Amino acid sequence: xxxxxxxxxxxxxxxxxxxxxxxxxxxxxxxxxxxxxxxxxxxxxxxxxxxxxxxxxxxxxxxxxxxxxxxxxxxxxxxxxxxxxxxxxxxxxxxxxxxxxxxxxxxxxxxxxxxxxxxxxxxxxxxxxxxxxxxxxxxxxxxxxxxxxxxxxxxxxxxxxxxxxxxxxxxxxxxxxxxxxxxxxxxxxxxxxxxxxxxxxxxxxxxxxxxxxxxxxxxxxxxxxxxxxxxxxxxxxxxxxxxxxxxxxxxxxxxxxxxxxxxxxxxxxxxxxxxxxxxxxxxxxxxxxxxxxxxxxxxxxxxxxxxxxxxxxxxxxxxxxxxxxxxxxxxxxxxxxxxxxxxxxxxxxxxxxxxxxxxxxxxxxxxxxxxxxxxxxxxxxxxxxxxxxxxxxxxxxxxxxxxxxxxxxxxxxxxxxxxxxxxxxxxxxxxxxxxxxxxxxxxxxxxxxxxxxxxxxxxxxxxxxxxxxxxxxxxxxxxxxxxxxxxxxxxxxxxxxxxxxxxxxxxxxxxxxxxxxxxxxxxxxxxxxxxxxxxxxxxxxxxxxxxxxxxxxxxxxxxxxxxxxxxxxxxxxxxxxxxxxxxxxxxxxxxxxxxxxxxxxxxxxxxxxxxxxxxxxxxxxxxxxxxxxxxxxxxxxxxxxxxxxxxxxxxxxxxxxxxxxxxxxxxxxxx
Amino acid sequence: xxxxxxxxxxxxxxxxxxxxxxxxxxxxxxxxxxxxxxxxxxxxxxxxxxxxxxxxxxxxxxxxxxxxxxxxxxxxxxxxxxxxxxxxxxxxxxxxxxxxxxxxxxxxxxxxxxxxxxxxxxxxxxxxxxxxxxxxxxxxxxxxxxxxxxxxxxxxxxxxxxxxxxxxxxxxxxxxxxxxxxxxxxxxxxxxxxxxxxxxxxxxxxxxxxxxxxxxxxxxxxxxxxxxxxxxxxxxxxxxxxxxxxxxxxxxxxxxxxxxxxxxxxxxxxxxxxxxxxxxxxxxxxxxxxxxxxxxxxxxxxxxx
Numbered sequence: 010x011x012x013x014x015x016x017x018x019x020x021x022x023x024x025x026x027x028x029x030x031x032x033x034x035x036x037x038x039x040x041x042x043x044x045x046x047x048x049x050x051x052x053x054x055x056x057x058x059x060x061x062x063x064x065x066x067x068x069x070x071x072x073x074x075x076x077x078x079x080x081x082x083x084x085x086x087x088x089x090x091x092x093x094x095x096x097x098x099x100x101x102x103x104x105x106x107x108x109x110x111x112x113x114x115x116x117x118x119x120x121x122x123x124x125x126x127x128x129x130x131x132x133x134x135x136x137x138x139x140x141x142x143x144x145x146x147x148x149x150x151x152x153x154x155x156x157x158x159x160x161x162x163x164x165x166x167x168x169x170x171x172x173x174x175x176x177x178x179x180x181x182x183x184x185x186x187x188x189x190x191x192x193x194x195x196x197x198x199x200x201x202x203x204x205x206x207x208x209x210x211x212x213x214x215x216x217x218x219x220x221x222x223x224x225x226x227x228x229x230x231x232x233x234x235x236x237x238x239x240x241x242x243x244x245x246x247x248x249x250x251x252x253x254x255x256x257x258x259x260x261x262x263x264x265x266x267x268x269x270x271x272x273x274x275x276x277x278x279x280x281x282x283x284x285x286x287x288x289x290x291x292x293x294x295x296x297x298x299x300x301x302x303x304x305x306x307x308x309x310x311x312x313x314x315x316x317x318x319x320x321x322x323x324x325x326x327x328x329x330x331x332x333x334x335x336x337x338x339x340x341x342x343x344x345x346x347x348x349x350x351x352x353x354x355x356x357x358x359x360x361x362x363x364x365x366x367x368x369x370x371x372x373x374x375x376x377x378x379x380x381x382x383x384x385x386x387x388x389x390x391x392x393x394x395x396x397x398x399x400x401x402x403x404x405x406x407x408x409x410x411x412x413x414x415x416x417x418x419x420x421x422x423x424x425x426x427x428x429x430x431x432x433x434x435x436x437x438x439x440x441x442x443x444x445x446x447x448x449x450x451x452x453x454x455x456x457x458x459x460x461x462x463x464x465x466x467x468x469x470x471x472x473x474x475x476x477x478x479x480x481x482x483x484x485x486x487x488x489x490x491x492x493x494x495x496x497x498x499x500x501x502x503x504x505x506x507x508x509x510x511x512x513x514x515x516x517x518x519x520x521x522x523x524x525x526x527x528x529x530x531x532x533x534x535x536x537x538x539x540x541x542x543x544x545x546x547x548x549x550x551x552x553x554x555x556x557x558x559x560x561x562x563x564x565x566x567x568x569x570x571x572x573x574x575x576x577x578x579x580x581x582x583x584x585x586x587x588x589x590x591x592x593x594x595x596x597x598x599x600x601x602x603x604x605x606x607x608x609x610x611x612x613x614x615x616x617x618x619x620x621x622x623x624x625x626x627x628x629x630x631x632x633x634x635x636x637x638x639x640x641x642x643x644x645x646x647x648x649x650x651x652x653x654x655x656x657x658x659x660x661x662x663x664x665x666x667x668x669x670x671x672x673x674x675x676x677x678x679x680x
Numbered sequence: 681x682x683x684x685x686x687x688x689x690x691x692x693x694x695x696x697x698x699x700x701x702x703x704x705x706x707x708x709x710x711x712x713x714x715x716x717x718x719x720x721x722x723x724x725x726x727x728x729x730x731x732x733x734x735x736x737x738x739x740x741x742x743x744x745x746x747x748x749x750x751x752x753x754x755x756x757x758x759x760x761x762x763x764x765x766x767x768x769x770x771x772x773x774x775x776x777x778x779x780x781x782x783x784x785x786x787x788x789x790x791x792x793x794x795x796x797x798x799x800x801x802x803x804x805x806x807x808x809x810x811x812x813x814x815x816x817x818x819x820x821x822x823x824x825x826x827x828x829x830x831x832x833x834x835x836x837x838x839x840x841x842x843x844x845x846x847x848x849x850x851x852x853x854x855x856x857x858x859x860x861x862x863x864x865x866x867x868x869x870x871x872x873x874x875x876x877x878x879x880x881x882x883x884x885x886x887x888x889x890x891x892x893x894x895x896x897x898x899x900x901x902x903x904x905x906x907x908x909x910x911x912x913x914x915x916x917x918x919x920x921x922x923x924x925x926x927x928x929x930x931x932x933x934x935x936x937x938x939x940x941x942x943x944x945x946x947x948x949x950x951x952x953x954x955x956x957x958x959x960x961x962x963x964x965x966x967x968x969x970x971x972x973x974x975x976x977x978x979x980x981x982x983x984x985x
Binding site: 184190191318322351352366369378381404417420494 | 710718728733739740746752758759766770773776778785788789792793850854859865887888889893894965
């Protein structure tokens, strides 16, 4: 009746997962009760859960990513403290079967359920605004993509208290991940969670590619798009190219585990090395899927806070596309040590280091953007400068790892661990926080408290280097990663210092949370009434903060690379806004519950597949598919916003702008 | 292959001395090589680091100098609100990384060929053959020429190349002796090659560098580099001293276990290694279905295998 599922799946005898699960369940229950008592459900259902507005979906992606970032950070705290206690004969507090799940969950969650949703949050929110359009190409599809990612995340977290998670590392290399060596449900949880969220990511990728290619506002030619849109396009092209590889690879492993096939088994002609090959053919582009939008975020921040255009715009576009293409040709550097031979290693070593040309150009262009500027060191700019320093060092160690003979000494070592945190934290996470500070006023209508933001930056920056510098040293001393206990007592000092670093990072997280609370409490004094709090340059700053649900009352007409900057300069010169446009009714897509409906049944399907509850799995799959069929036969999919409503909302914005104009000095004469 | 290993080694040692945690005397890392392969790898690592530092340090300084010089409060710096293109600077910023990578590309090309783990080391003496089998969670070393075998203990003659043939009986592992240099995967159904050499008699240690399951943390082994005489004496002593490594003994050894003390086998089955690598012997078993009761394990004997 219930497949393999019975009460032994709940970890009653293991206090750590049990207590964690109970606390999480109580917290979730608390939120549900609160929402019910306060009567928030109709609002949540109407405005958020069934919303197909790209901005709402972007915010929900951000919320999901933030929650998962905190979950992944909790795993990191456990790993670092446990390892520091389990060095030189210590036992620590996590047995191998638990520790191994934690590092697997940490990697999986941080990349696929933390960083990916956060990056997708920025792309979802910003791309239509920056392109001057009203939504993404397929709004309902967008909602389906988000909710599928969310149900994948839920499946990972359910594994904490029903069963177990994979204990194989975040990429489950066979044969360890085959039934023979991982008979539990952990790998199955991994497979279905990643598979479901991977489909969600692919949907969003297709959506953004289509939006950028087909839906720009009048005058927004390719070479007038903000760099962030270029990086979003490049990133989503990589999603479309690479995620199907992941889907196929995991499907093959699933067939091995469920139907006794032999793609990657030790026996019957299986070849486990092919999994490694295929999974990295997705895995390395994945790194650039994350980092390219991060570069895009910095490319928006440097010009804004330097008060001048981005240096070498066309170079930046070229470098972005160069990285996009070459990133598909480097995956073998993850296994130089599998003995591919000198010719193959040479090719992939050189192709990997060539990527540094693209990133190097970008770094110089950001530096020269500041040249001749008036650099304001607001919080987003602090993160950006922290990024420049951190990412250059991470790039250096990355090129070292791309040199096969150097990799022969450092593959899978703590040096590698330090390197990829150096680039992923230094670029992606720093970009997320820089972007959060930068666009928060646009999204929520008030700025974040600068003092707490600065504190959060300095704590995170210091904490990062104190955590990971010792890991570089440990790696050079021969320490490999994923050790549940450490037999070499000489490595203790490095591990201890790293724990201090994690503590500083935790203070940074606390400062970030305090910043949010303080800002919400003082939201009236921090209010952004103008819609343009930073003296911005691209179109998202042309609308109100927060933007109306239709983004722009009339489609902007773009005449240059910095669409909004041009409009603003015209207004400053003539000391007035352009004439009031003729407002016309706007067609906007209707809300749809198909996203959450499909995702719910997909979650049920995944969970039943994990536990071999076949009848529920079949029923859930049919139900999920039925949702699509019903949606496909809908009669109405848009509603009309009357011209008067558009005019009313836009006149308020124009009044605020006019008031701002009166306060500003005339266009500065420095030009 | 390495014309100036001595100088490189000294440089590497000096750098190892600089690394902070080594102050109190450390167990020896990859920057403290004990043989030509390790010295070659470490030299490339260090050379490449210095080549890149020559670009990276000025770039970081430039970034912070420009940011500070053009801070909004500095009224002396000239404000150029429209300056966003300079063909000359563009040419320079594309050239610097391109030239650096071309230079490093040469290093990669030459290094990959010179230090290919499959490539035999130049030496007057023929290499010692060692067959390596990674098991859950221990290492089996078979000496086909000496007719002996050992677990978790590798003995090699100093100053003479060693040719390792590696395979795995179960899951992936990586054979790695940090101070000897290059690591290589041991994979089921495949045989990889590795050539290493220890320069002088020394006690070293090795490990697996690829996570392989619950007992992975104890997959370390001791490495003794000894004079040729002592190596011969060790092999002679081992012959006949331990039990034979036949199929039955291997089947016992292949079951999952961790933290095994070093042990020897007095005689070997000469076809054992190839039988393991070619799948003539079934892969080593994984966890027992009802072992270590934890959630979600297959509990029934008809559970899929």
